[in-house]
Amino acid sequence: MSRPVRVVVTGASGQVGVDLVDTLRGRTVRGARTSWHPDGLAVHSDEFEVLGLSHHELDITDREAVQRAIERTRPDVIVHLAAYTAVDRAEGxxxxxxxxxxxxxGLLSRAAKETGAHLITVSTDYVFDGSKGSAYVEEDATNPQSVYGASKLAGxxxxxxxxxxVRTSWVMGVRGKNVMNVIVDRAQSGEQVRxxxxxTGSVTVAADLARALVTLVRTRPGGRWHVANTGTxxxxxxxxxxxxxxGRDGDFATPIATSxxxxxxxxxxxxxxxxSTAKWQLHWEPLPDWRDAVTRLVTDRAPLVGDA
Ligand SMILES: NC(=O)c1ccc[n+]([C@@H]2O[C@H](COP(=O)([O-])OP(=O)(O)OC[C@H]3O[C@@H](n4cnc5c(N)ncnc54)[C@H](OP(=O)(O)O)[C@@H]3O)[C@@H](O)[C@H]2O)c1
Incomplete structure (x- = not known):
């Protein structure tokens, strides 16, 4: 019998990291759609041997620590999720x-090369300037407008x-500090939001992204891939x-301009x-529609109106 595929996950305590580690271990994480796997294959608990590394276990800016961690663990695949994600703080x-x-x-890419591992790294829609007027494909010209976007492009x-x-966008999980958790908290406490x-963008629910990453761990395609829930x-x-x-009525949310x-x-x-996830869809099932994804997130945080 073949041995499990060994996977190291950086940023394992982040919102995507927690869901990915659980998914690779064969668990169904909160917010996941039970029956949906992009390649049609469920994960068996012995398919992967997973080592999740949080920030305190591996600081990815430490060249020697990165080299040591990857040489010691000899993974088949590294899924690199560790990132500085505070978009506004990054400006200062x-x-x-x-x-x-x-x-x-860059250090993780080099360590992957030296040990023969395959690197999957996660980037962002913020590498684009937003002026195209239609959905971005993988080959489109980049022009980041923020320090965060520019740093991810440099990576x-x-x-x-x-x-x-993997470029993804507007990521939300059941855990972590994200917009969806703010929305649910305010809706339940009777407040209003603006x-x-x-x-305009694409929502990506962490549980769905985790399953997409499993498909990439299995297939290791190389190159750029846009991955997000369907619809804008x-x-x-x-x-x-x-x-x-x-159960909140129309006055819960008020639309405002960025200005x-x-x-x-x-x-x-x-x-x-x-x-645009057209390239992804040439190979695998699309990620579910964003409304389906948001419904799962909300349902897994709070029972819906009308539910027992
Ligand atoms: N969230 C989004 O909307 C979004 C959108 C597009 C792309 N992405 C990308 O998706 C990936 C996963 O994002 P996420 O939402 O899971 O982010 P997250 O919740 O902020 O997790 C990032 C993790 O990286 C860790 N980290 C920060 N600096 C580190 C360092 N020097 N060494 C090791 N670990 C470090 C953080 O640990 P500490 O908190 O302990 O520092 C945190 O656990 C990232 O590459 C991100 O850029 C996210």
Missing amino acids: DPDTCYAVNATGT ELLCREEDTI FVNDQ TTWFEIARYAGELL ELVPAPAAQRPVRSDL
């Missing part, structure tokens, strides 16, 4: 942001052609939809950065 802290997102990614450029680069309606939306639409699921945000965010975000 570019050195740290670049050290993690660019240098750290991509430090990778080798053989590495797999969300921008002039930024705005933050206001997401809030309104989640509010309806939780009305107080305080104004430090980082500029693309106006329209939805990701």
Whole structure:
């Protein structure tokens, strides 16, 4: 019998990391659609041997520590999720942001090369400027508008052609500090919310992204891949939809323009950065529609109105 595929996951305590480690161990994580696997194959508990490394176990900016960790564990695949993700804070802290997102990614790519591992690294829609006017494909020209976006692009450029680069966007899990958790908390406590309606993008639910990453761990295709739930939306639409699921009426969410945000965010975000997943869909099942994904997230946090 063949041995399990050995997978090292960096950023294992982050919102995607926790769901990915559990998914690789054959568990169904909260927010997942039980029957959906992009390649039709469920994960068996003995298919992967998983080593999740959190920040305190491996600082990816430490060259020697990265080399030691990968040489010691000799993974078949590294899924690199560790990142500096505080988009607005990064504007005032570019050195740290670049050290993690660019240098750290380069170190992992090099360690993968030296040990014969395959690297899958996760990047962002913020590598684009949002001016295209339609969904971005993998080959589109990049032009990041923020330190975070530029640092993630710099990380991509430090990778080798053989590495797999996954660009995803607007990630939300059941855990962690994310917009969906804010929306659900406010909806349940009777408050109202204001969300921008002039930024269009693609939602990605962490549980679905984790299953997509499993497919990439199995197939190790190399190159760039856009991965997100199907359909485009705005933050206001997401809030309104989640509010309806939780029994809030039309006055729960108010649409505003980005220019009305107080305080104004430090980082500029693309106006329209939805990701085309056409390349993904040539090979595998699309990720479910964003409404289906948001419904699962909300349901797994709180019973829906009308449910027992
Ligand atoms: N969240 C989104 O909306 C979004 C959108 C597009 C792409 N992405 C990308 O998706 C990936 C996963 O994101 P996520 O949402 O899971 O982010 P997350 O919840 O912020 O997790 C990132 C993890 O990286 C760790 N980390 C930070 N600096 C590190 C370092 N120097 N060494 C090792 N670990 C370090 C953090 O640990 P500490 O918290 O302990 O520092 C955290 O556990 C990232 O590459 C991110 O850029 C995310």
